Amino acid sequence: MTFSEGGGFEGGRVETSRGGRGAAVGGGVGLLGIAVFLIAQFTGVDLSGVVGGAQGGGAAEEVGTIGECSVDEANTTRECRLSGTVQSLDAYWAAALPAAGVEFVAPGVRAFQDSVGTGCGQASASTGPFYCPPDQKIYMDLRFFDLLQSQFGASGGELAEMYVTAHEYGHHIQTITGVMDRADRQGTGATSDSVRVELQADCYAGVWAGTAASTVDPDTGVPFLEPITDTQLADALSAAEAVGDDHIQEQSGGGVNPHTWTHGSSEQRQRWFTTGYNERDMAACDTFAATDL
Template identity: 55%
Template sequence: MTFNDDARIDTSKVSRRGRTTGIAIGGGGGLLVIGLFILSQFLGVDLTGLAGGQQQEQPGESIGSCTGQDANADIDCRIAGTADSLDTYWAEELPQFGVDYRTTNIVLFEGQTSTGCGGATSAVGPFYCPPDETIYIDTSFYDELQSRFGSSGGPLAQMYVVAHEWGHHIQNISGIMNGLDLQDTGPTSDAVRLELQADCFAGAWVGAAPSILTDDGVPFLEPVTDAQIADALSAASAVGDDRIQESTTGQVTPEAWTHGSSEMRQRWFTAGLKGGPNACNTFEVAGDQL
């Protein structure tokens, strides 16, 4: 999508952190990181032992002021504009479901960083950490999305990633995550249902985005085009379990899925795009309808 040039963006939800060193890792507790792209599994990165350690948290730096014109040219401003639009959308939408809304924040980092879930590196891809209610993104992931996994790229492909992780925040604060068995895997597992719902929430935001206004009453974004939707669907497809398994191991193993197939991820994004959040209850549909 394209930002309106004169849209004024609140950048306070996004900060950039430099490379961190000397992350203290301790034992105890399981690492609850929701929204890791399955990329981490195939790169041999095991984060499960990183929780429970003392964190040497590095303060983030402001990314400065941004306008819509800046967001169309600069990745940090684009993420800030996306965050501002998402925050405005969910602050209005979620109370209709009887849930009090509270915002999240996004930390941009390079290489590695400390989080409320333990230490993280760029290898894990963008993720949402429930304990500190924060989204973490190494923006080099967007290059990987294109060069390694074949996404067409484009601004909306990048924004889809942010909206998906914001969807995990909505699941967290609304209690959807409570009581789920996230250790189970497979096409009908709770883990897959959670990820598909986050895709659906991302689609719901995209469908509403042209009507979401800044504090000045200016639409954040211009109407979405079919080509831009195709970019987002390309990103959803690129991180499907089946596609990543095939590209990394040469075979597809459905029983190991944690995020859903490319087709499933595209279909649920489209469901949200057309039907809004009401179309996103992946936990009520039968397994053969996922």
């Protein structure tokens, strides 16, 4: 069990789509280290050699939404887990941002299959999860979680999937707080702004995870999550390790080259997630002020 008994999640918060002409995304911010720069601002990864390109063949996208979900469904199905996670993130950040003097605006979220059209360009399943700043929307092909285990060696688990969602949500927080505009995301390297942006999003994901068991759903009066277990936390840290730049470079068969990093090492990603989880305060996530990442 992850989500608390007695709750439930209303429908319509998360869009779904299938089809559309697939191609590479430009301008989005992704979970993984970069393989090829498509335009200067793109920090996703090209996974075409792992999961293949788009399957849409130019067909029109079929757009819908995820319906109402029970707690059991949120604990057993990926679409409902995504919906529940997003609503938990909404509740946390809707309280945390005004307390920090920032107006909260919820991001859009779309779970897509095969390919999707975005304000950052076209994307296929080979893109991986990403956030598109012009749309202020998160895009996720939920089959990525299988890839995270089979190709990148993560242990899996519910909190690992939630970490991915919370990381992309963190990029939205950076957008509405102005971090994304101020950062120079064209650079690479172990101390680059690109890496600092990604590590801060990991830290924000940790802040949410650390507070989720005490954040109450305003609709049901029930905390969103049961207390996180050591095993669940280990699963989230395993996912953070799997998407470290050094780990991805090792998996690709090449040498580790910190000068090309855009997301940070496995150790850094785990450490900043843990910092957020333990501190439970977005003020602890100022990676731009940190001298030691």
